[in-house]
Amino acid sequence: MSVQVQPGMRVAGDTNVGKVRTTNEDAMILDPIRGLYAVLDGMGGANAGDIASQTARDAMVDFVLQRRSQLPPKQLLEQAIQTGSRAVHTAASQHRERHGMGTTVVAVLVVDPKHVVVAHVGDSRCYLLRHQRLQTLTRDHTIVEELVDRGLLTADEAERHPYKNVLSRNLGARAETRVDVMELELMPGDRLLLCSDGLYGYASTEAIQYLLGSGDAPDHVARDLIELALRGGGGDNVSTIVLEAPAPPPTSTQVVRTTGASAWWSKRQKFLIVAKDRGLTKNPIVRGLEPNEALEVVALSLCQAVYHDLEKSTGVNVWTFAQNLAGGWFERGGEWAPVRQLFDILATSARVCVDEVRAQDPQLGFLLEVAVSRALVVSELALGGLLAERLRAVDGELIQVYATVPARPAETGPIERISEDVLDTGERFVDRPTIPFLRLDRPVTNSGISSEVMDGIRKTITIATARTSPRAELVKQILGALESISADDGGNFATAVLQAREIYGVRSIDDQGISPLFDALDQARIITAASVHQIQTTEVTRAKVLRALSMAHQRLVGATTGLVLEGVVPFTERLRELQVVTGELRDEVAKAERTRAQLESKHATSVDQSLPWGNRGTTEW
Amino acid sequence: MSAADMFESVSFLRDEVLDTVEHGDRDPPGTEIFDAVLRALATGGESVPGFDMGLHDAVSRRLAWGDSEEVVLADAELVFDRLLVAVDRAFRDPADQMVVIEAATMVAVTVARVVSLEAVARATRDRAARLREEMAQRQLREVLEKQKATIVRLEAELSRDY
Numbered sequence: 001m002s003v004q005v006q007p008g009m010r011v012a013g014d015t016n017v018g019k020v021r022t023t024n025e026d027a028m029i030l031d032p033i034r035g036l037y038a039v040l041d042g043m044g045g046a047n048a049g050d051i052a053s054q055t056a057r058d059a060m061v062d063f064v065l066q067r068r069s070q071l072p073p074k075q076l077l078e079q080a081i082q083t084g085s086r087a088v089h090t091a092a093s094q095h096r097e098r099h100g101m102g103t104t105v106v107a108v109l110v111v112d113p114k115h116v117v118v119a120h121v122g123d124s125r126c127y128l129l130r131h132q133r134l135q136t137l138t139r140d141h142t143i144v145e146e147l148v149d150r151g152l153l154t155a156d157e158a159e160r161h162p163y164k165n166v167l168s169r170n171l172g173a174r175a176e177t178r179v180d181v182m183e184l185e186l187m188p189g190d191r192l193l194l195c196s197d198g199l200y201g202y203a204s205t206e207a208i209q210y211l212l213g214s215g216d217a218p219d220h221v222a223r224d225l226i227e228l229a230l231r232g233g234g235g236d237n238v239s240t241i242v243l244e245a246p247a248p249p250p251t252s253t254q255v256v257r258t259t260g261a262s263a264w265w266s267k268r269q270k271f272l273i274v275a276k277d278r279g280l281t282k283n284p285i286v287r288g289l290e291p292n293e294a295l296e297v298v299a300l301s302l303c304q305a306v307y308h309d310l311e312k313s314t315g316v317n318v319w320t321f322a323q324n325l326a327g328g329w330f331e332r333g334g335e336w337a338p339v340r341q342l343f344d345i346l347a348t349s350a351r352v353c354v355d356e357v358r359a360q361d362p363q364l365g366f367l368l369e370v371a372v373s374r375a376l377v378v379s380e381l382a383l384g385g386l387l388a389e390r391l392r393a394v395d396g397e398l399i400q401v402y403a404t405v406p407a408r409p410a411e412t413g414p415i416e417r418i419s420e421d422v423l424d425t426g427e428r429f430v431d432r433p434t435i436p437f438l439r440l441d442r443p444v445t446n447s448g449i450s451s452e453v454m455d456g457i458r459k460t461i462t463i464a465t466a467r468t469s470p471r472a473e474l475v476k477q478i479l480g481a482l483e484s485i486s487a488d489d490g491g492n493f494a495t496a497v498l499q500a501r502e503i504y505g506v507r508s509i510d511d512q513g514i515s516p517l518f519d520a521l522d523q524a525r526i527i528t529a530a531s532v533h534q535i536q537t538t539e540v541t542r543a544k545v546l547r548a549l550s551m552a553h554q555r556l557v558g559a560t561t562g563l564v565l566e567g568v569v570p571f572t573e574r575l576r577e578l579q580v581v582t583g584e585l586r587d588e589v590a591k592a593e594r595t596r597a598q599l600e601s602k603h604a605t606s607v608d609q610s611l612p613w614g615n616r617g618t619t620e621w
Numbered sequence: 622m623s624a625a626d627m628f629e630s631v632s633f634l635r636d637e638v639l640d641t642v643e644h645g646d647r648d649p650p651g652t653e654i655f656d657a658v659l660r661a662l663a664t665g666g667e668s669v670p671g672f673d674m675g676l677h678d679a680v681s682r683r684l685a686w687g688d689s690e691e692v693v694l695a696d697a698e699l700v701f702d703r704l705l706v707a708v709d710r711a712f713r714d715p716a717d718q719m720v721v722i723e724a725a726t727m728v729a730v731t732v733a734r735v736v737s738l739e740a741v742a743r744a745t746r747d748r749a750a751r752l753r754e755e756m757a758q759r760q761l762r763e764v765l766e767k768q769k770a771t772i773v774r775l776e777a778e779l780s781r782d783y
Binding site for chain 2: 567
C-alpha cells in the first residue's frame with residue numbers, strides 16, 4: 001500500500017504471511033497524518049502473536065494522536081512504545097492463554113521531511129540507504145547480541161548459537177521496557193527501510209541493498225522486498241515499510257529535458273492534426289506529396305527536431321530543419337510567402353500543443369512554452385540567416401550593375417546620372433523583385449554542387465551500378481537513392497527519408513529483416529568509394545563528388561535506422577501496457593491475500609483456542 | 622600521407638569536431654565515433670564491416686547506460702558533418718580528404734547498423750517479456766479466482782460458526 005505524506009516524501013508498506021505460517025502476526029502502522037510508521041512482529045502461542053502486535057499498534061497510535069502536541073518528538077515516540085508495551089503486558093496478564101505474548105517494534109516518527117526519530121525494541125530492524133550504501137541503524141535486542149557486546153561470544157559463534165533468535169527485550173514481557181531511540185537527519189534521496197525478521201532472515205543484505213537502491217518507487221520496492229523474502233523460503237511473516245526523503249527539486253532545464261520532451265513528443269499526433277487543419281498540406285512547398293506524406297516530412301520532422309533539441313537543450317536540430325526546408329525551397333526559385341505561411345502554421349500548431357500541456361500541468365506547460373518558443377525563435381533566426389545571405393547576393397549584383405554603367409561627363413553628378421540611367425529602362429528598381437531567388441524564371445540549381453560535380457556523381461553512380469552484381473537489386477536501388485539525395489542538396493533530410501522508405505519497403509523487425517539492408521548499404525558504400533576513383537576528372541572534383549555521395553549515404557543510413565526505430569516502438573509500448581495491467585493484477589491478488597489471511601485468522605481463532613506457542617520464545621533477561 | 626601521419630592530423634581536429642571546450646572535463650557526445658574514425662584511419666581507412674569491436678562496445682554501452690538510439694544516431698550525424706567541414710578546411714590534398722571521408726562514412730554506416738541491431742534485439746527482448754507478462758497475468762488471474770473462492774468459503778464458514 002502506498003500513502004501520501006509530507007510534501008515530497010514517499011512512503012509505502014507491504015506485508016505477507018509467508019509460505020509456512022498460516023497467520024500473519026506482523027502489524028504495521030502507516031499513518032501519514034501523524035507521520036508515524038512502524039513494523040511490529042508479534043509472538044506467542046494460541047494466536048496471541050497477532051493480538052500482541054495489534055494491541056501495541058493500537059496503543060501507540062492512540063498515544064501519538066493524544067499527546068503529539070504536548071511532547072517533543074523523541075519523548076513522544078519512546079513513550080508511545082512504552083504505552084504499547086504496557087497495553088500488551090496488561091492484555092497478557094488478563095488472559096491465561098495469552099501469557100508470555102509479546103511483540104517487537106521498529107518505528108519512525110517523521111518530524112519534518114528532513115528530520116525523523118527512529119526507535120526500536122526487539123529484532124525488527126531499520127536500515128538507511130544513503131548514497132547507495134546500506135547501513136543498519138538498529139541493533140537487534142537478542143540474548144546472543146548482548147553476549148557479543150559483552151565480549152562473551154564472537155560473531156561466528158553468535159551466528160551458530162542455538163539462542164540466536166531469542167529476544168532479550170520485547171513489548172509485553174514486562175510493563176516497562178528499555179527503548180533505543182535516535183534522531184536522524186535525512187539527506188535528499190535517503191531511503192529508510194523498516195522490516196521484520198521475516199525479511200532479513202530470508203534475504204541477503206546485498207539483495208536488500210540492490211532493491212532499495214534500484215530507484216523504483218517505494219511501493220514497488222516494498223512489494224519486491226516481500227517477493228525476495230518469499231523466494232528465499234518465506235519461512236516467517238514478512239513486513240516492509242519504505243520511506244523516501246524528498247529528492248532535491250529538479251532544475252527547470254532537467255524538467256524540460258525529461259518530462260518536457262516526453263510531454264511534447266506525446267502531443268505529436270495533435271500537432272499533425274492541427275497542422276493539417278491549418279492547411280499545411282495545401283502549402284505550395286509540399287505540392288506533389290500525399291497529405292500524410294507531407295505531414296510526416298514537414299510537421300513530424302519539426303516535431304522530432306524540437307524533441308531532440310528539448311532533450312539536449314540545443315537548437316541545432318530545429319536550425320538544421322529550418323535551413324534545409326527553406327533553403328531547399330529558395331534554391332528552386334520558391335517564393336517567400338509560402339515559407340512564411342508554413343512556419344506560421346507550424347508555430348501555431350506548436351502553441352496549441354503546448355497549451356494542451358499547460359492545461360494539464362501549468363508549471364510544466366510554462367517551462368515547455370519557454371523552451372518551444374526558444375526553438376521557434378531558432379527557426380526564425382535560421383530563416384533570417386538565409387534572407388541575409390540572399391541580400392548579400394543582391395548587393396553583389398547591384399555592384400555589378402553599377403560597375404557596368406558607362407561613365408558620364410564630369411559636369412553632371414554621377415550618382416544622379418546613374419539613377420536616371422537605370423530608370424531609363426522604364427522600370428523603377430523598387431518595383432523589381434529585389435531578392436533574386438524570388439524570381440520565378442530563375443533556373444533550378446543545387447546549393448554548393450556545381451554542374452561538374454553533379455556530372456561526376458552521375459558518372460560515379462553509373463560505374464558503380466555497372467560494377468554491381470545483376471542480382472543485387474537492393475544495392476542498385478540504394479545507388480539510385482544516393483544519386484537522388486546528393487542531387488537534391490546533400491543536407492536535405494526529407495529526400496533521404498522518402499528514399500529510405502522506398503528501400504525499406506516491408507521488413508520484419510528481426511536480424512533476418514534488417515541485416516540484409518545494412519549489408520547492402522555497406523556494399524553500396526564500398527562500390528561508390530571505389531568508383532569515384534575511376535571517373536575522368538580532377539582530383540579536387542573527385543573529392544567533392546565523394547563528399548557529396550558520402551553525405552547522401554550518411555543521410556540515407558540515418559533515415560533507414562530511423563525507420564527501424566519506428567518499427568520497434570510498438571513492441572515497447574505494448575509491453576508497457578501489459579506491465580501496467582500485471583501491476584494492477586498483482587495489487588488485486590495482494591489485496592485478496594490480505595482479506596483471506598484475515599478471514600483465516602478469524603476462522604482459526606473460532607476453531608481452536610489451545611494451539612501451542614510459536615517457535616520463537618521470549619525470556620526474562 | 623602515411624596512415625600514421627593521417628591519424629595524427631585528424632587527431633588534431635578532435636577539439637573542433639567534438640566541441641570539447643563546450644563540454645569541459647566530460648567526454649563530449651560522439652567521442653566513441655571520432656575514436657572509431659581514428660582507428661579506421663590507423664588501419665588504412667577501410668575494414669571489414671563489423672570488425673571494429675571497440676565501436677560496437679562503445680555504442681552498446683551508451684545504449685545500456687540509458688542513451689536513446691536516436692541520441693546516439695544524432696551524435697554520429699553531428700560528428701560526421703563537423704568532421705567533413707573540418708577536413709575540407711584542414712587538408713589541402715584532395716586525396717587525403719577522400720581517405721578521411723571514406724573512413725567517416727564507414728563508421729557512420731557501422732554505427733547505424735549497431736544501433737539498428739540493438740533496437741531489434743530490444744524488440745526481441747520486449748516480445749519475450751510480453752509473453753512472460755501474458756503468462757504472469759494468466760497465472761495471477763488463476764490465483765485471484767482461487768483466492769476469491771477461498772474467501773467466499775471462509776466467509777460462509779465463519780457466518781455458520783457464529
